[in-house]
Amino acid sequence: MTTKIATVEALRIAGVRDYAEWVGLRPPQMPPRPGQAARALDANSGRHVCAYPAQPDTLLVKITADDGTVGWGEAHSPPVPRVSQALIEDLFAPLLVGQDPLAVEALWDMLYHTMRLRGHSTGFMMEALAGVDLALWDLKGKLLGQPVYRLLGGPYASYRPASADESPRVPCYASGVPGAMLEERLDAAERFIAMGFTAMKVSVGRGDLEEDLRLVEALAEAIAGRADLLVDAHGCYDARTAIPAARRMEAAGVRWLEDPLPPEELDAYAALCAAVDLPIASGETECNRWQFLEKLRRGASDIILPDICRAGGISEGRRIADVADLFGVPWCAHVSISTWPHRLAALHLAVATPNFLLCELPNPLRENPLAFPLVEGEPAYADGHLTLAPGPGLGMVVDEEALAEYVVAT
Numbered sequence: 001m002t003t004k005i006a007t008v009e010a011l012r013i014a015g016v017r018d019y020a021e022w023v024g025l026r027p028p029q030m031p032p033r034p035g036q037a038a039r040a041l042d043a044n045s046g047r048h049v050c051a052y053p054a055q056p057d058t059l060l061v062k063i064t065a066d067d068g069t070v071g072w073g074e075a076h077s078p079p080v081p082r083v084s085q086a087l088i089e090d091l092f093a094p095l096l097v098g099q100d101p102l103a104v105e106a107l108w109d110m111l112y113h114t115m116r117l118r119g120h121s122t123g124f125m126m127e128a129l130a131g132v133d134l135a136l137w138d139l140k141g142k143l144l145g146q147p148v149y150r151l152l153g154g155p156y157a158s159y160r161p162a163s164a165d166e167s168p169r170v171p172c173y174a175s176g177v178p179g180a181m182l183e184e185r186l187d188a189a190e191r192f193i194a195m196g197f198t199a200m201k202v203s204v205g206r207g208d209l210e211e212d213l214r215l216v217e218a219l220a221e222a223i224a225g226r227a228d229l230l231v232d233a234h235g236c237y238d239a240r241t242a243i244p245a246a247r248r249m250e251a252a253g254v255r256w257l258e259d260p261l262p263p264e265e266l267d268a269y270a271a272l273c274a275a276v277d278l279p280i281a282s283g284e285t286e287c288n289r290w291q292f293l294e295k296l297r298r299g300a301s302d303i304i305l306p307d308i309c310r311a312g313g314i315s316e317g318r319r320i321a322d323v324a325d326l327f328g329v330p331w332c333a334h335v336s337i338s339t340w341p342h343r344l345a346a347l348h349l350a351v352a353t354p355n356f357l358l359c360e361l362p363n364p365l366r367e368n369p370l371a372f373p374l375v376e377g378e379p380a381y382a383d384g385h386l387t388l389a390p391g392p393g394l395g396m397v398v399d400e401e402a403l404a405e406y407v408v409a410t
């Protein structure tokens with residue numbers, strides 16, 4: 001008798017710490033009010049500021065097979081995970097119950113087509129679909145007794161462990177160099193280097209452009225020869241200023257400039273990529289393979305940064321990596337403030353693709369407020385790498401009693 005999907009649940013969970021304290025930002029992350037100081041560029045003031053939840057939250061997906069085997073996924077969906085929760089409970093769950101859980105990509109296709117002709121091919125739809133997809137891959141791995149990266153055909157040679165009893169390890173970078181003053185940031189950078197990181201990313205674009213460039217130059221100089229500096233401008237520059245800004249960063253030895261422009265401005269991205277040798281990275285905003293195909297055909301990115309929990313999950317993430325490989329473009333995993341399935345899925349997909357570069361690791365100086373305790377499966381950090389725990393599926397054994405403290409009642 002073949003196994004069938006018995007139940008599909010979507011659980012909202014909330015972190016145990018204040019978000020601003022964790023990421024080292026000073027609230028409020030809101031557009032400036034009239035009369036407040038201008039931000040990066042007068043023309044763009046406040047236009048590109050994301051809304052963040054006051055309390056970090058995410059959405060877990062739990063799929064149980066009729067033999068009792070459980071798979072876990074995550075549909076991150078900040079700052080309103082209730083939207084993805086409704087999609088999963090009202091639209092996806094009734095279609096999934098009774099289906100063969102091993103047919104992961106066929107199920108992905110079925111769910112994607114439910115809303116395709118209504119234009120829902122990005123955003124919350126793809127976040128909800130990602131949550132289900134991750135849970136199905138985890139469940140499939142547990143049913144077949146294999147880690148997800150093996151089901152995907154990995155590991156590629158770069159991630160292959162030295163001996164058969166070890167697990168693959170993935171290079172990662174410290175994301176965010178926290179501090180209000182330059183001295184604090186230089187101190188954080190030194191701590192990352194002492195932890196073994198060889199790359200770290202600083203966030204700019206929320207203040208004066210010249211101040212951004214001086215910060216980048218000071219940090220790049222301080223860590224030169226020991227670690228690479230990546231710069232994320234959060235889409236805050238414009239076509240006029242991005243090229244000279246990128247040239248200054250290139251001269252400072254920056255390894256990549258991420259999201260210098262608003263994500264829709266592909267012509268400006270292509271002009272910027274053509275004008276500088278500094279690699280231009282983007283892609284945390286794109287949610288499906290067609291968007292990445294368009295971006296790469298137009299020469300609008302040198303490195304792509306899909307988020308596995310936003311871009312349709314492991315199934316679509318692999319297709320996106322394949323599209324990028326057609327253009328000789330590497331991919332890096334965007335991993336936001338989220339929890340285990342998100343991070344583990346990025347790592348499993350990384351070792352099963354030929355063109356992976358680096359995984360993001362949000363502020364490793366602070367404990368992740370969403371990282372509920374696991375019985376097994378936490379990836380081990382050492383020397384700028386995360387090592388996957390052995391074990392089938394995504395490798396997690398969830399302590400449901402510990403998890404219950406994080407679950408938001410609905």
Ligand SMILES: [Mg+2]
Pocket residue numbers: 232234258259284
């Ligand atoms: Mg970014």
